[in-house]
Each structure stands twice: as C-alpha cells, then as structure tokens.
Amino acid sequence: MAAHNHLVPVSLLVGLFFFLAAPPALTCDAGDRAALLKIKAGFQNPGKFTSWNESTNCCTWYGVKCNPHDNGGRVTYLHYSNHGAASDGLSGRLPDELGDLPFLSALSLANHNVYGVLPLTLTRLTRLSFLYLPSNSLSGALPSFLTQIRSLTFINLSFNKFSGLIPPEFSNFAALETLALQTNNLEGEIPSTIGNLSKSLLPLSLLLADNMLSGNIPKELLAANWDTLDLSHNKLTGDPTALFAANKATTYMDLSFNKLEFDMTGIEFPVKLITLTLQNNMITGSIPAQINHLSTLLIFNVSSNQLCGIIPAGPVMDRFDNTHFFPSKCLCRSKVSCV
Numbered sequence: 244m245a246a247h248n249h250l251v252p253v254s255l256l257v258g259l260f261f262f263l264a265a266p267p268a269l270t271c272d273a274g275d276r277a278a279l280l281k282i283k284a285g286f287q288n289p290g291k292f293t294s295w296n297e298s299t300n301c302c303t304w305y306g307v308k309c310n311p312h313d314n315g316g317r318v319t320y321l322h323y324s325n326h327g328a329a330s331d332g333l334s335g336r337l338p339d340e341l342g343d344l345p346f347l348s349a350l351s352l353a354n355h356n357v358y359g360v361l362p363l364t365l366t367r368l369t370r371l372s373f374l375y376l377p378s379n380s381l382s383g384a385l386p387s388f389l390t391q392i393r394s395l396t397f398i399n400l401s402f403n404k405f406s407g408l409i410p411p412e413f414s415n416f417a418a419l420e421t422l423a424l425q426t427n428n429l430e431g432e433i434p435s436t437i438g439n440l441s442k443s444l445l446p447l448s449l450l451l452a453d454n455m456l457s458g459n460i461p462k463e464l465l466a467a468n469w470d471t472l473d474l475s476h477n478k479l480t481g482d483p484t485a486l487f488a489a490n491k492a493t494t495y496m497d498l499s500f501n502k503l504e505f506d507m508t509g510i511e512f513p514v515k516l517i518t519l520t521l522q523n524n525m526i527t528g529s530i531p532a533q534i535n536h537l538s539t540l541l542i543f544n545v546s547s548n549q550l551c552g553i554i555p556a557g558p559v560m561d562r563f564d565n566t567h568f569f570p571s572k573c574l575c576r577s578k579v580s581c582v
Contacts, residue, residue, distance in 0.1 A: 269309050271301035275318040278343035279307065282321075285338030291323065291331060310346070317346035319370075324353040333357055337381075342367035348394075349373040356380060366391045377423070378402040385424070387412035399423040401450065406430070409451075414439035421448040425473060429454040433479075438463025446470035446492040451477070460486075460503075471495040475520065479503060489514050489533075499523055499544065507531065507550065518542040526550060530574075535559045543567055550574050 276297075283295045295304045301318065302309035308320035321344070325332035332355040341350065342364025348371060358380040365371070371392050381403040387410040389395065396418050406428040413422070414436035422440065433456055440447055448471035449464075459481030460474065466485060470492055479501040486496065491513040500523045508528035512519065517539050526548040534540070535557030543559075544567045551573040554560055568574050 269300075269302050269311055269316045271309060271318070272316045275316075275344055275346075276301040278340045279304065279318065281340040281343075282338045285340065286333045286335045289331075289333055310348075318344050319346050320349045320351075321347060322349065322351040323355075324351060324375075325355050329356070336360075337362050337365075339364045341365060344368065345370070347371055349375070351375040352379070354378040358382065361386050361389070363388055365389070368392060370394055373397045375399045376403070380404055382406065384408075385410055385413075385429070389413075390415040393417040395419055397421045401425045401427070403427055409434055409437065409456075411436045413437060416440065419447070421450075421471075423448070423450040425450045425452040425454070427454055429456060431456065432458035433461055433464060433474075435461035435463045437461070438465075438467045440467070449473070452497065453477075469493050469496075473497045474501065475499040477501055484510060487512055494518070494539075496520070507545075512537055516540050520544045522546045522548065524548055527572075528552075530554055530560070532557070546571065548572075553577065 279295060279301055283292045291305055301307055302316065306321060306323040307318055309316055310319040323333070333352060334356040336359035337357060339362045341362065345367065347368050350371065351373065353375060356379065357376065360383040361381065366388055369392065372394050374395060374397065377399050381400065382405060384407040385405050389398070390412050395416060397420060401423045404427065408431040409429055411434035419440055433451065437449070438461060446468045449469055450471065450473040452473045452475040454477055456477040456479060458479065460479055460483050462485065465483060468491055472493060472495065475497040481503065482505040483498060483503055484505045487510045489511040492515060493513040494515050495518045496516065497518065497520045499520045503524040503526065505526060506528035507526050507530060510531055511533050514537060516537050519540060520542065522544045526545065527550065529550060529552030530545065532555040535555055537559055540559050543563050546567060546569055549572040554568060554574055554576055
C-alpha cells in the first residue's frame, strides 16, 4: 500500500505550540487529576508518564495542558505522539476514563500500540474538537456514536485496523472539516451521505485511501466542494468527471489505483490544484490544454491509463518528464513522435 502523510491542521499545530511554549501556572482540577491517574493505569503506567503522580500539579504533567484563559485548572489537551522506540509508546485499550475529562478539546495519541474499539465514553467529551489517533491498532467497526460529539472538527483514525462499512451517519457531523480514514480495512461502497459533509461553506478534506472500497463514487460526493480528496488505492469504478470544475476549491486530488473510466478530453480542472494523481485507471481521451493554466500544479501523474494524443506543451506540462505520462495507449510529446 502507498504511504500517506498524516494530515495535521494548522490550528492544531498552533495549539500544540502554545502547549509547549506556555507552561501553565494553574492548579489542576481534582476530578481531572483522578481521571488522568486512571488513564495512566489503563496504559500500564508508561515510563513517559512518571511525572503523573498525586504530589504534583497535573497541569504540569507530560502531555497535559490546562487552558488558563477559559477553564482554569481544567485539562483541555492530552497529547503524546510517539516518535521514538516502540517501547516508549503506550500499550493497551483506550481507557473509559477519557470520558471523565469534560473540558478536553484535543486528544492526540499517534503511533502507539493502542488497540481495541473506541470507547462509548468519548461521547461525554462535548468540547472535543480534535481526535487524532493514527498509527495504532484500533479495530472493529467505525462507531456511528462519534457523530454525537457535535464539536468535532477534525478526525484522523488512519493507519489502524478498522473494518466494515463507513457509517452513513457520518454525514451528521455538525462541524467536521477533516475526515481521515486511510489505510484501514474498510470495504463496501462510500455512502452517498458523505457528500453532505460539505454543507458548510468551507472546503473539506476527505481521505479514504488504501482501503477496499468499491462501487461508483456517489454523485453527492462528486458534487461536493473538497479542498483535499484522496480516494486512491481502492476498487472504485464509474465516471468521476463531476469532481472536475475550474471553480472548485480543490488543491489536492488523488484518484490513482482504482478502476475509474472517463474521457479526459473536455475536462476543466480546478485552478488551485497543487497535486493531481490519476495513474492506474482506465482513463481515455486526451489531456486538455487547460491544464497548462494550473500555475500551482507541482505533482501530476496520469501514467498507466488509455490516454492518446499530444501532451499539450506549456509551462506546466513541461515540468514533468515522461514517467508522469507513460505507459499510456498512444500519448506523445509532439506530432513527430506520434507518427
């Protein structure tokens, strides 16, 4: 399977910078301290959590942040992404006691050996905005109960072992801007309701790559306005041309390694595209000249399709060597080479 970077929004990075740069001077809430100690025990008392003890202020504990502006002494961030040895990481199930941190707005636990299902107690986190749990061993079906957390704007459950269908209820998120589910074992069709996520005015990010999804891309998803759309490395079929329109806000689109069939000849691509990868499908027709108007395009690949004709020369297409186009049915760089 292809590797995909974990998507982290700028707002989360800013929040984490504040967490690192501004040590809190508040006294931790007693209930939050008790919940954190139970969470520590649930993760088998990891070495990184040696600062988590009864005798110290939990607002100063490793990976913990209290917000001094809104809810003095209440835990708002729990962040520990393991970038060291596996032995430095967390091991165990997500403790039910996570639901006992009522002011938590960001839960970030990446690259650990956290396994099992997501606990229902997460629904008690009515202020949770960021749920970032990639590169673990979480499994089972994606729980539709996540939609009960109305404050969620960002979900990343990629690189886990979730299986089954994408719940159609996922269209019910009230404020979601990013849904990253790539590199799991999801199957079946993409529910048509997913397109309803774009009911907000902001373009959204949807990452479903490296699963076993099949069937046509639903028309509701095709009509939606995405900033980032990655459906690559699945078994998707049909005609996705409705995704392409010059006035769409898409900057990143990867539909590669599927079974999509469409004629590219008359397509107009979103003018803000930075990445467009369509290789290994069943695309016919020719590459439209409009593509040379995409001044921001930095990554491009249409190889291993059934395209034909002359690659339009211009400031954009001239950036890419032949590996980005071939093998294809009968593409060529000039009339001479097409003979």
